[in-house]
Amino acid sequence: MTFRFGQKSIERMAGIHPKLLAVANDAISASLSDMTVPDMGGMRTLEQQKSLVAKGVSKTINSMHVKQKDGYGHAIDLIPYVNGKVIVNALTKQDREHWYDIVWAMKYGAEKNGLSLRWGGRWFDPKINNVKYDIRNIKSRSDIEKLIIGNSFMDWAHYEII
Numbered sequence: 001m002t003f004r005f006g007q008k009s010i011e012r013m014a015g016i017h018p019k020l021l022a023v024a025n026d027a028i029s030a031s032l033s034d035m036t037v038p039d040m041g042g043m044r045t046l047e048q049q050k051s052l053v054a055k056g057v058s059k060t061i062n063s064m065h066v067k068q069k070d071g072y073g074h075a076i077d078l079i080p081y082v083n084g085k086v087i088v089n090a091l092t093k094q095d096r097e098h099w100y101d102i103v104w105a106m107k108y109g110a111e112k113n114g115l116s117l118r119w120g121g122r123w124f125d126p127k128i129n130n131v132k133y134d135i136r137n138i139k140s141r142s143d144i145e146k147l148i149i150g151n152s153f154m155d156w157a158h159y160e161i162i
């Protein structure tokens with residue numbers, strides 16, 4: 001089965017960098033799990049970002065979701081969408097597998113479009129401190145779980161251009 005973004009997701013992706021959009025579209029068409037863009041999962045205004053930080057949902061005002069110097073948003077959030085429901089946690093192995101399907105599909109999309117992409121489950125290179133980790137370096141689908149750092153589930157939906 002081939003998945004495509006629904007109308008709401010398409011609207012929410014308005015304003016993100018065209019290459020990131022291409023990655024997301026290639027990813028969903030190759031993904032084993034369907035996915036959706038949540039509210040404010042695409043480009044955000046500074047006011048929206050400030051409100052998310054105030055709520056504790058986001059950590060920084062300097063989010064890549066906010067319009068960057070080139071006029072585009074450089075981040076996207078993607079959440080598994082299975083049997084008509086979004087998967088908002090990772091409590092079971094089955095839940096986690098849907099999240100990993102998206103990571104693996106985004107890696108494919110990033111490779112296809114030649115874009116360096118960072119995933120919120122793994123911010124830095126496992127071998128080099130403070131170097132951003134490009135998901136194109138993931139060798140196999142089964143490695144994804146090993147890359148995740150501790151308590152970072154909140155960020156699993158997040159992808160941003162390096």
Ligand SMILES: [Zn+2]
Binds near residue numbers: 075157159
């Ligand atoms: Zn995000």
